[in-house]
Amino acid sequence: MMASADNTLDLDQRVRALHASDRKSLVGVRIREFGVYVVLFLCGVFSLLITVAILGVLVTETINFFRADEVTIANFLGSTQWTPLLGNQKSFGIWALISGTMSVMVIAMCIALPLGLITAVYLSEYAPPRVRGVLKPVLEVLAGVPTVVYGFFALMVITPTLQWFHSGFGVFNATSGGIAVGILCLPTVCSLAEDALQAVPRSLRDGVYGMGGTRFDATVKVIIPAALSGIISAFLLAIARAIGETMIVAIACGSRPQVTLDPRDEIQTMTGFMVQMAGGDVSNFGTEYYSMYAVAFTLFIITLSLTMVGNVVRKRYREAYE
Amino acid sequence: MSHSDQPERDPNEMPSHRIEGAADDSGTSTASSSSSSSGSGNQYTLRDSRGRQFKEKAFRWICVATATVSVAVLGWLLTSILTQGIPALTPELLTNAPEPDPSQAGIRPALFGTIWVCALCGLMTLPIGIATAILLEEFKPKSKFAAWIYDVIQLNISNLAGVPSVVYGILGLTAFVSMFGLFDTSATENYQGLEMGVKYYDQFFSEGDRSILLPVPDVSAEITQPSSGMNAYMFAQDADGNSLIDYSKLVPTKINVISYDDEYPEDESVLESTIFEDAQAGRVSQKRWYYFRLPFGRGVLAGAMTLMLVILPVIIISSQESLRAVPSSLRDGARGMGATPWQVVRTVTLPAAIPGIMTGSILAMSRAIGETAPILIIAGIVYIRNAPQHLMDDFTVMPLQIYNWTSRPQEEFHHIAAGGIIVLLAILLSFNGIAVFIRQRVQKPLS
Numbered sequence: 164m165m166a167s168a169d170n171t172l173d174l175d176q177r178v179r180a181l182h183a184s185d186r187k188s189l190v191g192v193r194i195r196e197f198g199v200y201v202v203l204f205l206c207g208v209f210s211l212l213i214t215v216a217i218l219g220v221l222v223t224e225t226i227n228f229f230r231a232d233e234v235t236i237a238n239f240l241g242s243t244q245w246t247p248l249l250g251n252q253k254s255f256g257i258w259a260l261i262s263g264t265m266s267v268m269v270i271a272m273c274i275a276l277p278l279g280l281i282t283a284v285y286l287s288e289y290a291p292p293r294v295r296g297v298l299k300p301v302l303e304v305l306a307g308v309p310t311v312v313y314g315f316f317a318l319m320v321i322t323p324t325l326q327w328f329h330s331g332f333g334v335f336n337a338t339s340g341g342i343a344v345g346i347l348c349l350p351t352v353c354s355l356a357e358d359a360l361q362a363v364p365r366s367l368r369d370g371v372y373g374m375g376g377t378r379f380d381a382t383v384k385v386i387i388p389a390a391l392s393g394i395i396s397a398f399l400l401a402i403a404r405a406i407g408e409t410m411i412v413a414i415a416c417g418s419r420p421q422v423t424l425d426p427r428d429e430i431q432t433m434t435g436f437m438v439q440m441a442g443g444d445v446s447n448f449g450t451e452y453y454s455m456y457a458v459a460f461t462l463f464i465i466t467l468s469l470t471m472v473g474n475v476v477r478k479r480y481r482e483a484y485e
Numbered sequence: 486m487s488h489s490d491q492p493e494r495d496p497n498e499m500p501s502h503r504i505e506g507a508a509d510d511s512g513t514s515t516a517s518s519s520s521s522s523s524g525s526g527n528q529y530t531l532r533d534s535r536g537r538q539f540k541e542k543a544f545r546w547i548c549v550a551t552a553t554v555s556v557a558v559l560g561w562l563l564t565s566i567l568t569q570g571i572p573a574l575t576p577e578l579l580t581n582a583p584e585p586d587p588s589q590a591g592i593r594p595a596l597f598g599t600i601w602v603c604a605l606c607g608l609m610t611l612p613i614g615i616a617t618a619i620l621l622e623e624f625k626p627k628s629k630f631a632a633w634i635y636d637v638i639q640l641n642i643s644n645l646a647g648v649p650s651v652v653y654g655i656l657g658l659t660a661f662v663s664m665f666g667l668f669d670t671s672a673t674e675n676y677q678g679l680e681m682g683v684k685y686y687d688q689f690f691s692e693g694d695r696s697i698l699l700p701v702p703d704v705s706a707e708i709t710q711p712s713s714g715m716n717a718y719m720f721a722q723d724a725d726g727n728s729l730i731d732y733s734k735l736v737p738t739k740i741n742v743i744s745y746d747d748e749y750p751e752d753e754s755v756l757e758s759t760i761f762e763d764a765q766a767g768r769v770s771q772k773r774w775y776y777f778r779l780p781f782g783r784g785v786l787a788g789a790m791t792l793m794l795v796i797l798p799v800i801i802i803s804s805q806e807s808l809r810a811v812p813s814s815l816r817d818g819a820r821g822m823g824a825t826p827w828q829v830v831r832t833v834t835l836p837a838a839i840p841g842i843m844t845g846s847i848l849a850m851s852r853a854i855g856e857t858a859p860i861l862i863i864a865g866i867v868y869i870r871n872a873p874q875h876l877m878d879d880f881t882v883m884p885l886q887i888y889n890w891t892s893r894p895q896e897e898f899h900h901i902a903a904g905g906i907i908v909l910l911a912i913l914l915s916f917n918g919i920a921v922f923i924r925q926r927v928q929k930p931l932s
Contacts, residue, residue, distance in 0.1 A: 192825060199827045200624060206616035207638050210801070213794055214641050217652065220659045278551050285548035294552070300921075301556050307848070307917055309855025311884040312566070312906050315891050319899060320565045346558055353555075377541040400647065407649025409858035410884075414891055434651050434858070441654070441862040459655045463648065470647035474640070 221463055224456035231450040239457065245420035245431070247451040255454055257461055259420035263337070263430035264406055264462075267416060270341025270426060271348055271405040276398055278345075279352025286353070287360035288382055306350035314414030317343035322415065335417025335429040343411045348401040355400060359393025360386060392480035399473035403466045409434040433462045566910075570903030578904050582870040583886060587897035592905050595886035597872030598785070602860070602882055603853050605789035606796070611846055613793075614800030617642075618842075621801075622808040623816075623830050646798035654862030657791030662863060664780035680704075682776040682875070686718070687766035696720060697740055697760055698769070708766050713742045719758065732771035776875040784877035788863050792853045799849040807841025808834060840927040844920045851916040855909070857884035883909050 228234060233253050242256025282302070286295055321339040325332045332338065363386050371381035387394065417429030418439050431439070440455045581591025621639060626632040659665060686698035687709045698718040699709045711717075721734035741750065741759045750756050781787040811834050819833045860882050866889055869881040881889075883905060890902035 196825050196827050200620075203616045203620040203624060206613045207620045207634075209613055210617060210638060210642055210645060210797065213645060213656075213797070216660055217648070217656050220656050220665070221652075224659065278554060281548055281551040282555055285552050289545060289548050290552070298552055298556070301559055304914070304917070305555065305559055307851060307855070307913055308562070309857065309884050309909065309913070311855070311857045311888050311891070312562075312910065315887065315899075315902060315906060316562050316565065318891060319569065319903075320561070346562075349555060377537050379541040379544045380537070382544075403647050403649075407647075407651065409649065409651045410861075410888060413858075414888065434649065437651050437655065438858065438861055441658075442866050456655065459652050463652050466647055466649055466652075467644060470644050473647075474643060 217463065221456055221460040224453055225460045228450065228453035228457045231453065233450055234454075243422045245436075247454050253450070255457070257433075257458065259422055260431060260433045260436055260458060261461070262422040263412075263416070263420060263435070264432040266337045266423070266426060266430060267341045267344055267408075267412055267432055268402060268405045270338055271344035271408075272398075272402060274342060274345030275348035275352050275401055275405070279349045279397075279401070280356055280394065282349070282353045283356035283360055284382055284387070287357050288378060288386065302350040302353055305346065306354075308347075310347060310408060310410040311414070313343045313347050314340075314411040317411055317415035329427075331427045333417070333427060333429050335415065336427050337416055337430045338426040340412045340414075340416035341426070343415060344405050344408050347408065347411065348405050351404055352397050352401045355397030356390075356394050359390040359397065362393065363389045389482055392476050392482065395480075396473035396477040399469050399476065403469040403473075406469070407434065407462065407466050409438060413438040433458045566903050566906050569900055570905075570907040573900045573904030574907055575904075578901065579908070583868070583889070587895065587901055590890075590898075590901050592883060592886055592908065594869045594872050595881050595883045595905075596908075598869070598880035599854060599882045601785050601873050601880065602788045602792060603850060605785065605876075606792040606853050607846070607850055609789065610793045610797055610800055610849075614797050614846075615804050615842060617797075617801045618804035618808055619830055619835070622805055623834060624826055642798050642801050646802060649858075650795045650856055651858040651862060653791055653794045654859030656794065657787060657859060657863050661781050661787040661790050662783055667780075680776075680778040682773040683778075684771045686769050686771065688769045689760045689764045689766050697738070697758060698735065699740075699766070701768070704768065704770070708768070711740055711742050711760060711762070711764070711766075713740065715740050717758070772875055772877075774875050776877055778877055782877055783864050783867075783879060785873045785880045786876040788860055788880060788882070791859045791863050792856060795856055795859055796849040796853050799852065800846055803845025803849065804838070804842045807838045807845060810841060811837045840923050843927075844924045847916055847920040847923070851913045851920075854882075854913060854916070855884055857882075857888055860885050861888065 229236060229239070234255055239255050239257055241258075242254055243258045243262070244254035244256045245259035246252065246254045282298070286298060290298065317339045318334075321342050322332065322334065322336065325336070325339055367385050367389060368381050371385050376384070412432045412435045416432060416435060418431050418435060419429045420431040420436065421428065423430065436458055437455050440452065577589065578591045579596065580593055581589055582594055583592070584590045617638070621635060626635045685701050685704050685706075687701055689697045689699070689711065696719070698720075699711060699715065700718070701709060709715075717738055717740045718735040719738050720730060721736050738758045741755055742762050743750070743759055744762050750759055781790075815833050815837060816829050819829045824832065864880060864882075864885065866885070867879060867881065869879055873880045887902050887905045887909065890898040890905065893899075
């Protein structure tokens with residue numbers, strides 16, 4: 164009895180002592196919290212600064228480019244001759260480069276979009292877990308291979324193979340670059356499309372199977388339409404990647420800007436031109452140097468608008484479940 | 486199979502009263518047999534069912550074939566590179582500089598350049614990227630204005646992730662290499678902007694490989710006119726009498742200037758420090774490891790900062806995802822104990838998310854290692870024989886060296902390019918392996 168009373172007394176004293184002791188002031192904590200928040204906020208704003216810097220640099224230098232006497236906006240947007248390095252008769256017609264970019268992009272998408280979508284469907288709907296366990300890492304490895312390796316692959320392997328099939332292919336041609344870009348984009352399409360397919364709820368699948376539909380019916384008639392917004396934004400992202408891809412086209416597609424529909428021809432893309440300029444062909448700060456910025460600006464606008472459209476498609480046309 | 490295996494009636498597509506077997510891997514044969522046995526009266530259903538089964542089968546085969554193609558492409562890629570590169574894979578490849586002779590060429594400077602650039606890039610990108618992710622995920626906006634800023638940042642990051650890396654290269658070239666042209670480097674030929682950690686000398690060559698260095702105050706000073714008795718430095722000489730070109734081993738000396746009319750000194754020690762009065766000097770510099778200047782020039786730091794721009798969105802997005810994966814019950818628990826937002830992050834959320842963040846960061850770093858285009862824009866294709874010595878030193882990275890070799894016409898260079906690719910892929914695969922290991926082992930389910 165005595166012992167327990169002592170104990171209570173002791174506890175009571177301890178609690179009193181605790182209450183009486185100086186509280187740690189919270190001012191320091193508040194200041195620290197505010198400081199942390201400010202630092203984090205500045206880091207967040209840094210990414211905004213990058214965008215501002217990109218836009219600022221590209222716009223000012225592009226204006227510098229159009230200020231030059233030999234350049235007119237009509238020539239830039241209306242001509243198909245891109246000959247910035249030809250002494251007297253310089254012509255800056257961006258369409259020569261855009262057409263090269265587009266032909267590589269079309270070839271790449273002919274490979275990446277169907278193959279990527281079908282592989283995604285297979286992974287999401289058909290593949291047994293063991294196959295899936297092998298295929299996903301393989302695709303991840305494909306996505307992680309540096310683009311310069313794909314360029315080497317295109318020049319050393321794909322081009323000779325194409326030449327073996329058909330002798331009309333040059334050493335540098337749009338097709339081999341396009342195929343390599345397609346292989347590069349395949350994992351992007353596949354993993355994003357698979358995410359979209361996985362997001363379709365089970366109940367929709369079960370509904371199709373319950374109506375006696377086959378898996379093909381379920382996939383084609385229900386799941387793909389349900390996941391369409393995700394799939395389209397995956398496609399748009401892949402297209403943006405193919406347009407912005409640099410090293411493959413710089414290595415495998417050559418450096419002759421021309422508007423051609425012949426995929427066996429040597430072409431030059433927007434990115435390929437920038438690499439050519441940076442690679443040391445021109446070192447002075449002349450008009451042809453500034454043309455690099457104008458091309459970069461065009462490229463930036465194209466890829467940015469594709470990404471934006473992709474964002475909008477994903478947000479606005481997403482079918483919300485649950 | 487989790488979906489229903491039971492036979493079901495389909496009122497829309499099956500007008501007959503026949504029971505149709507559900508399509509399935511195992512159900513295919515039974516379905517066709519049941520329809521053929523019962524389908525005597527209704528040809529339409531029979532054909533339709535067969536067609537559907539056929540489509541199903543065909544589609545499955547297309548799927549398998551497509552999946553095989555992607556594996557085959559990887560196999561094709563690896564075999565072709567291995568067959569070309571294995572013969573070039575010698576110890577010299579790792580230890581030599583890129584000599585003009587393909588059999589002697591190596592990737593050592595590129596290897597060290599990659600290590601420098603990527604280490605610097607990681608040191609700069611990780612704090613900023615993780616901080617941004619924490620801001621967006623853990624410090625929710627309190628006001629409307631803050632919410633708007635958050636939305637802008639979020640949209641901006643997803644857009645930045647889609648910007649081609651070559652555009653970042655152009656930005657880096659303008660912003661870091663030349664600092665938007667704020668430092669007018671073209672005004673005077675030798676003006677280097679702001680500098681620290683560097684000493685300039687005028688170097689005089691006299692007989693043999695003797696060189697005498699006269700210190701000058703800065704790079705734009707006029708070339709010194711030597712006079713007898715001036716304080717100067719010489720490179721130390723090794724046992725064989727060859728001078729060591731090593732700025733840390735300078736020997737102070739007094740120089741002796743002679744004209745052609747004067748007598749040629751006989752004394753060895755005097756002769757060593759003698760120069761003719763018409764000797765031409767060249768400006769050389771001794772740069773310390775902490776050498777720093779503005780603008781950065783085409784150096785390691787500019788390359789690393791450019792790569793930072795490229796991988797920052799990737800790191801932010803992956804860190805955000807792993808922070809989101811931390812169950813909110815943990816946060817609520819910490820908050821319930823009176824933790825401040827930063828204490829919640831520091832003691833609960835961040836430790837729980839670290840494996841995920843590390844995985845994402847390693848994958849982002851392996852992307853940085855393989856990135857060529859921005860580095861090519863920043864550094865250009867220059868012939869580099871040495872590993873970088875300081876932050877502003879010229880550099881090359883492995884993908885750039887590979888590109889350099891690939892774009893040459895000679896067949897031999899293509900083989901060493903393939904050898905370099907094998908080294909590069911080995912590094913990347915080990916990085917990926919580490920990331921997968923972390924994901925598998927360290928990351929435990931928290932909820």
